[in-house]
Amino acid sequence: MTNETVPTLYEWAGGAEALERLTEAFYTHVRKDDLVGPLFRHMDPDHPRYVAMWLAEVFGGPDRYTKERGGYSHMLSMHLGKAITEPQRRRWVNLLMDAADEVGLPDDPEFRAAFAGYIEWGTRLALHNSQPDAKPATSAPVPRWGWGVAPPYQP
Numbered sequence: 001m002t003n004e005t006v007p008t009l010y011e012w013a014g015g016a017e018a019l020e021r022l023t024e025a026f027y028t029h030v031r032k033d034d035l036v037g038p039l040f041r042h043m044d045p046d047h048p049r050y051v052a053m054w055l056a057e058v059f060g061g062p063d064r065y066t067k068e069r070g071g072y073s074h075m076l077s078m079h080l081g082k083a084i085t086e087p088q089r090r091r092w093v094n095l096l097m098d099a100a101d102e103v104g105l106p107d108d109p110e111f112r113a114a115f116a117g118y119i120e121w122g123t124r125l126a127l128h129n130s131q132p133d134a135k136p137a138t139s140a141p142v143p144r145w146g147w148g149v150a151p152p153y154q155p
């Protein structure tokens with residue numbers, strides 16, 4: 001298997017349409033959630049779509065979040081000062097994983113391990129960066145996430 005034949009996580013997930021289905025389902029649950037819902041009380045109605053664009057770019061899809069939505073700096077600015085707690089972070093993760101099952105994202109071990117790895121990393125970073133005393137770098141590239149040590153086995 002050569003590297004050129006390994007699909008991106010974006011392609012494997014089902015592309016932009018699959019990620020939009022994921023974030024629509026996810027934020028439907030987030031809005032109603034007692035622990036994280038209040039954080040999202042004033043969110044933009046297009047928030048699910050923007051987060052889908054972000055995830056698409058991270059997982060190797062088109063760089064639309066950077067081109068159309070201000071990239072990393074904008075994403076960071078939306079978390080600053082939110083003081084996300086660990087119980088809120090964990091609830092966010094749990095709701096996203098439930099949404100992944102609900103919309104039928106691929107459930108093979110390789111995809112879910114890579115997906116969960118990014119989500120664990122990203123949510124811990126969001127928590128850190130949202131604390132009142134945080135001083136994160138204000139500009140950086142959008143991270144690009146891959147399969148890590150376990151790409152799909154293609155004999």
Ligand code: HEM
Nearest residue numbers: 039042043044050051054075078088089092119122123126
């Ligand atoms: C992998 C982890 C995460 C990713 C990829 C992510 C992604 C994003 C993005 C892209 C935005 C900006 C959307 C826009 O362009 O308007 C955003 C905003 C926001 N995020 Fe996150 N986020 C993550 C984790 C979290 C967690 C753990 C929380 C809280 C429990 C959180 C709470 C928020 C809130 C409250 C906003 C602002 C929503 C609004 O008022 O419009 N995020 N996030």
